[in-house]
Amino acid sequence: MGQGLTENFWRKLHSLSGVIPVGVFLTFHLFLNYSATWGEASYNAASSFMMNLPFKIVLELFVIFIPLAFHAFYGVYLALKSKNNVNRYHFFRNWSFFFQRLTGFIAFFFVIWHVWETRVQVTFGSEAGFSMMHDIVSNPISLILYLIGIVSAVYHFTNGLWTFLITWGITVSPQSQKTFQYISIGAFILLSFIGIRAIFAFV
Amino acid sequence: MEAKKSIRLLITRQIDLHSPSYEEEFIIPYRPNMNIISALMEIRKNPVNAKGEKTTAVVWESVCLEEVCGSCSMIINGKPRQACSTLIDKLEQPIRLEPLKTFPVIRDLMVDRERMFEALKKVRAWIPIDGTYDLGAGPRMPEKTRQWAYELSKCMTCGCCLEACPNVNQKSSFIGPAPLSQVRLFNTHPTGAMNKEERLAAIMGTGGITACGNSQNCVEVCPKGIPLTTSIAALNRETTLQSFRNFFGS
Incomplete structure (x- = not known):
């Protein structure tokens, strides 16, 4: 009891992995995308910098892929154990709980599709860059799916940041939880704006 | 009328x-x-x-x-x-x-609310005071602490918080908010604090504190107005620190 790798360890690691590195990566990714609003050349310069980092495969594996896969698969397993009851209890936090799981599922499928269309295609020999994204989002259905995917991922991250602070015991008092609720909503609006503005720059 | x-x-x-x-x-x-x-x-x-x-x-x-x-x-x-x-x-x-x-x-x-009483046994929601000789009076509890601990002691194991919690269901082994808040109550008591590691260990396992999904329905429905989500967050901090002590040494 209490020793070794308890549920406490895995669940807290799950919560942390959603923020560091997955959430930080998401934020960085959206900021990088925003360079598309400055034009095709700016975006290609920014993305080629990322493409040419040394030991890129190691960085991708340990900073992105492994933590993301752990967070995603363990998260789906956990979400399937919940029994949502928003029809009976209409509290704000209960809706957030429901949306956290819903956006988690959306982000799960969106990320698989997005990685398939971009990173995997690059491995198969496609040219990464502005024109690749332009080709994807010129299809209106893809654009709508991207918008849903981006907003879902941002919601999942910003609301997850709020629950992370509780799960790790940082925000204990109701007042601190309330303050970070506002900060979380602010981060959601800001990151959504950056993400949406960026994706429209590719159209 | x-x-x-x-x-x-x-x-x-x-x-x-x-x-x-x-x-x-x-x-x-x-x-x-x-x-x-x-x-x-x-x-x-x-x-x-x-x-x-x-x-x-x-x-x-x-x-x-x-x-x-x-x-x-x-x-x-x-x-x-x-x-x-x-x-x-x-x-x-x-x-x-x-x-x-x-x-x-x-x-x-x-x-049959037996599962709640089983959970109280699992988390050791009591204070062991028996000895082979008279142990004398225990340490005093600060009045300021007593005031908020009294609020936690109002829990009557009624089950409303478990009923409203989306993570308490047949697919999950989550013990629910009420027994968690009792861990905070007994860990706060100056004599109870002597066994706090045992209680923390009990809630760090399967179905323990981290099975909470922060829907915070419990605190909304509690008929006694117990700050259940504050208890859970405070125990999250305690279990985080306890896991550091377990691994790195205290």
Whole structure:
């Protein structure tokens, strides 16, 4: 009891992995995308910098892929154990709980599709860059799916940041939880704006 | 104020755990200032349903009749609360009564809350004071701490928080908010704090504190106004620090 790798360890690691590195990566990714609003050349310069980092495969594996896969698969397993009851209890936090799981599922499928269309295609020999994204989002259905995917991922991250602070015991008092609720909503609006503005720059 | 002539009750009934549930309607004469218990007692006096058929009396559980024992919890018009402190005059009719869904039904509105008592045993929600000799008086509790700890001690194991929690269900082993808050209560007590590692270890395992999903429904429905989510967050901090102590050494 209490020793070794308890549920406490895995669940807290799950919560942390959603923020560091997955959430930080998401934020960085959206900021990088925003360079598309400055034009095709700016975006290609920014993305080629990322493409040419040394030991890129190691960085991708340990900073992105492994933590993301752990967070995603363990998260789906956990979400399937919940029994949502928003029809009976209409509290704000209960809706957030429901949306956290819903956006988690959306982000799960969106990320698989997005990685398939971009990173995997690059491995198969496609040219990464502005024109690749332009080709994807010129299809209106893809654009709508991207918008849903981006907003879902941002919601999942910003609301997850709020629950992370509780799960790790940082925000204990109701007042601190309330303050970070506002900060979380602010981060959601800001990151959504950056993400949406960026994706429209590719159209 | 014009008095209502009668009260309509729609009660979800069940003969035992393995029988299917069914709904039965009752119409009873109105009296002012009734609570759910007195309405159920009215049915017991004359167990005839709304169709005029003779039926069995509705079974429920109650002890204190003043919202301190927690035994008469049931779902009243969709909300988990105590039958004793729920006044008929403040409810919309027809009044729907259902048993709590989190617990096995014994009969009608009476449920078996054993899992909550098992959880209290699992988290060691008591203070060991026995010795082979007189251990004397324990350390004093600061008055400031006593004041908020008293609020946690109001928990009556009624089950409303488990009922409202989306993570307490048959697919999950989560013990629920009530026993977690008791860990905070007993770990706060100066004598209880001598065994706090044992309680923290108990809630760090499967079905423990991290099974909480922060829906915070518990604190909204708690009839005693216990700051359950504050207790959970405080224990999150304690278990985080405890896991560091376990691995890195204290």
